[in-house]
Amino acid sequence: MYNIKKYICGSPFETNAVAENIAVSDKLPCYINISENDRVITYAMGKEDKVYGLGEAVRGINKRGWIYETYCSDDPMHTETKRSLYGAHPFIIVDGEKLFGLFVDYPDKVTFDIGYSDIDTLTVTVKSADCCLYIIEGEALTDIVKGFRRLIGKSYVAPYWAFGFQQSRWSYYTSKDVQSVIDGYRTNGMPIDAVYLDIDYMDGFRDFTVSDERFPNFKEFVRSAKSQHIHLVPIIDAGVKCDDSYSVYTEGRDNGYFCKDKDGNDFIAAVWPGKVCFPDFLNAEAARWFGMKYKTLTDMGIDGFWNDMNEPAIFYSERQLDKAIGKIAAYRGKNLGVYDYFGLKDTVLGLSNSAGDYSSMYHNVNGEIVCHDRVHNLYGFNMTKAAADAFVEIAPDRNILLFSRASYIGMHRYSGIWTGDNQSWWSHIKLNLQMLPSLNMCGFLYTGADLSGFGDNATEELALRWLALGIFNPLMRNHSALGTKDQEYFRYKNKDIFGNLLKVRYALIPFLYSEYRRAIEDDDLMFRPLAFVYRGDKLAEACEDQLIVGDSVMIAPVYEPNALGRYVYLPENMMMVRFKSDREYECESMAKGHHFVEIPTCEAVIFIREGKALPIVKAAANTDEIDLNTISFITNNDGGEYVLITEADKRTIKYRSTGEVYV
Ligand code: MIG
Numbered sequence: 001m002y003n004i005k006k007y008i009c010g011s012p013f014e015t016n017a018v019a020e021n022i023a024v025s026d027k028l029p030c031y032i033n034i035s036e037n038d039r040v041i042t043y044a045m046g047k048e049d050k051v052y053g054l055g056e057a058v059r060g061i062n063k064r065g066w067i068y069e070t071y072c073s074d075d076p077m078h079t080e081t082k083r084s085l086y087g088a089h090p091f092i093i094v095d096g097e098k099l100f101g102l103f104v105d106y107p108d109k110v111t112f113d114i115g116y117s118d119i120d121t122l123t124v125t126v127k128s129a130d131c132c133l134y135i136i137e138g139e140a141l142t143d144i145v146k147g148f149r150r151l152i153g154k155s156y157v158a159p160y161w162a163f164g165f166q167q168s169r170w171s172y173y174t175s176k177d178v179q180s181v182i183d184g185y186r187t188n189g190m191p192i193d194a195v196y197l198d199i200d201y202m203d204g205f206r207d208f209t210v211s212d213e214r215f216p217n218f219k220e221f222v223r224s225a226k227s228q229h230i231h232l233v234p235i236i237d238a239g240v241k242c243d244d245s246y247s248v249y250t251e252g253r254d255n256g257y258f259c260k261d262k263d264g265n266d267f268i269a270a271v272w273p274g275k276v277c278f279p280d281f282l283n284a285e286a287a288r289w290f291g292m293k294y295k296t297l298t299d300m301g302i303d304g305f306w307n308d309m310n311e312p313a314i315f316y317s318e319r320q321l322d323k324a325i326g327k328i329a330a331y332r333g334k335n336l337g338v339y340d341y342f343g344l345k346d347t348v349l350g351l352s353n354s355a356g357d358y359s360s361m362y363h364n365v366n367g368e369i370v371c372h373d374r375v376h377n378l379y380g381f382n383m384t385k386a387a388a389d390a391f392v393e394i395a396p397d398r399n400i401l402l403f404s405r406a407s408y409i410g411m412h413r414y415s416g417i418w419t420g421d422n423q424s425w426w427s428h429i430k431l432n433l434q435m436l437p438s439l440n441m442c443g444f445l446y447t448g449a450d451l452s453g454f455g456d457n458a459t460e461e462l463a464l465r466w467l468a469l470g471i472f473n474p475l476m477r478n479h480s481a482l483g484t485k486d487q488e489y490f491r492y493k494n495k496d497i498f499g500n501l502l503k504v505r506y507a508l509i510p511f512l513y514s515e516y517r518r519a520i521e522d523d524d525l526m527f528r529p530l531a532f533v534y535r536g537d538k539l540a541e542a543c544e545d546q547l548i549v550g551d552s553v554m555i556a557p558v559y560e561p562n563a564l565g566r567y568v569y570l571p572e573n574m575m576m577v578r579f580k581s582d583r584e585y586e587c588e589s590m591a592k593g594h595h596f597v598e599i600p601t602c603e604a605v606i607f608i609r610e611g612k613a614l615p616i617v618k619a620a621a622n623t624d625e626i627d628l629n630t631i632s633f634i635t636n637n638d639g640g641e642y643v644l645i646t647e648a649d650k651r652t653i654k655y656r657s658t659g660e661v662y663v
Pocket of ligand 1: 481
């Protein structure tokens with residue numbers, strides 16, 4: 001049970017984050033203070049209070065002890081000192097002396113100082129006093145989650161095939177390159193369902209074009225991939241190349257569909273293709289126009305997309321570049337002291353994603369001219385919504401895969417997200433784990449990190465350890481940056497181990513998909529922190545590196561190099577299962593408490609809770625070929641029933657203690 005109260009400060013911009021209308025209250029609960037013209041909210045935290053939420057953010061599951069800003073940011077260095085990443089998710093849950101959720105519906109920057117400036121104080125600051133506040137009260141953490149999730153609406157349902165393994169790279173340059181990746185997996189007996197097309201499939205980085213030279217007869221190529229059970233997933237960038245011979249540009253320009261500058265001219269900045277214009281996704285007509293452009297690709301058989309650079313990312317604008325060049329010229333011939341030198345450096349680095357550019361960009365929201373600053377966090381959301389809205393028209397009989405880099409609360413109704421440009425760092429395995437429940441709280445269930453890491457080079461050991469967690473990411477995609485070492489799993493020495501771990505994923509797909517759908521249906525988490533399940537168990541409440549998946553299993557991946565294994569905390573008696581491949585596993589009962597568990601890199605270890613069971617199937621080369629008749633259970637109970645949710649239906653499956661299924 002929960003109750004939600006809504007408070008309005010000033011005149012908020014309608015964000016569409018919320019799907020349910022709620023009566024407005026006039027007084028905040030007495031434990032929350034609001035001051036300075038409604039701009040600053042404070043709460044006195046108890047010594048033991050924990051704070052959850054914030055979706056895509058650095059640091060732990062418990063967000064206490066840092067300062068975060070919800071501001072969609074194109075930043076590929078996800079170090080612990082950062083305050084913002086690509087998604088802006090201004091929702092937190094305070095759990096301690098009081099239990100409540102707080103959602104600050106505000107599309108510009110919100111600062112969450114969670115015991116950073118003052119160890120005991122939570123201070124939430126909005127840039128201007130125009131926001132909606134929602135306070136959700138309830139008895140249990142799950143109540144708060146459900147209350148919030150009902151408020152913001154049901155999460156996007158990804159297609160079943162999108163739970164298959166997906167391989168990406170910036171870039172596979174030609175259809176031959178793509179085919180050789182498919183062959184690499186297939187000939188090594190490694191399952192796979194999708195290969196990604198990064199910016200180089202396009203003709204000169206022009207959205208909705210395909211390079212004829214590198215991908216001749218694209219439609220036929222898509223069909224041929226499909227016949228091998230491979231979905232091709234092209235990228236779409238937010239910026240539209242300024243080019244008089246490119247119809248997407250000229251249509252947008254002639255119809256006034258691009259964001260403007262302060263004088264009403266098209267706002268121009270540079271990204272991949274050089275100078276671009278940014279479609280005004282906050283304008284309904286422009287959004288519809290851009291959304292319908294996806295038809296070019298869906299007509300060629302494409303059924304998945306990833307929307308990138310939609311914070312929006314800006315390399316530079318001519319105006320800022322001119323200023324910078326002016327400044328730099330003034331340094332010429334000077335004997336630069338330390339401050340001058342750093343000033344010079346900052347001038348160049350500060351060109352990208354500059355506040356000056358964002359505040360020179362304007363939207364036309366139903367006739368009202370709105371400065372980008374006021375609505376920054378809604379740009380990627382509306383780009384992605386434009387695509388999702390169009391899919392209903394252009395591909396009514398297909399469920400199209402869609403996920404985005406930038407996001408705001410509410411976008412989860414239309415798509416998933418990936419967590420952007422991480423690195424091949426051990427710490428990012430743990431960050432991948434920690435983001436999953438935080439994102440779930442904010443409605444993002446179809447999500448995942450670039451496995452093996454985007455930037456930097458992945459070693460074989462890191463790739464294997466990350467894969468053992470990756471088999472639980474709903475969006476299970478291996479992706480890497482231009483200039484990094486190839487990191488497709490078949491390129492490593494121990495291909496058989498990679499193949500076996502991929503097979504474990506495929507054995508788990510019906511379970512993972514079911515739990516994903518159940519979480520959507522119940523407005524619940526698919527990945528729970530231990531704190532959400534084992535109330536009152538201090539060790540469980542403080543646990544930052546283990547998760548409960550669905551409600552039956554616990555995962556505890558290794559995220560350190562050269563590890564023999566790791567300490568695992570069992571909050572109850574559990575059964576450990578060591579998977580070596582889909583059908584090869586060993587079980588061992590273990591008592592509540594701490595254990596050092598040896599985990600070789602060739603194993604994926606999971607723990608089944610008391611009284612629960614895990615359904616598995618025989619792995620297949622792709623999701624089309626998974627045979628549900630091969631389902632059996634690994635049980636830690638005396639048999640029972642499991643409701644399996646497939647793309648088409650829901651069925652109750654009965655199983656015995658031995659794990660076999662009967663009717
Ligand atoms: O900043 O399209 O996050 O996944 O490979 C580079 C090239 C632009 C950023 C995305 C990344 C993608 C890359 N893009």
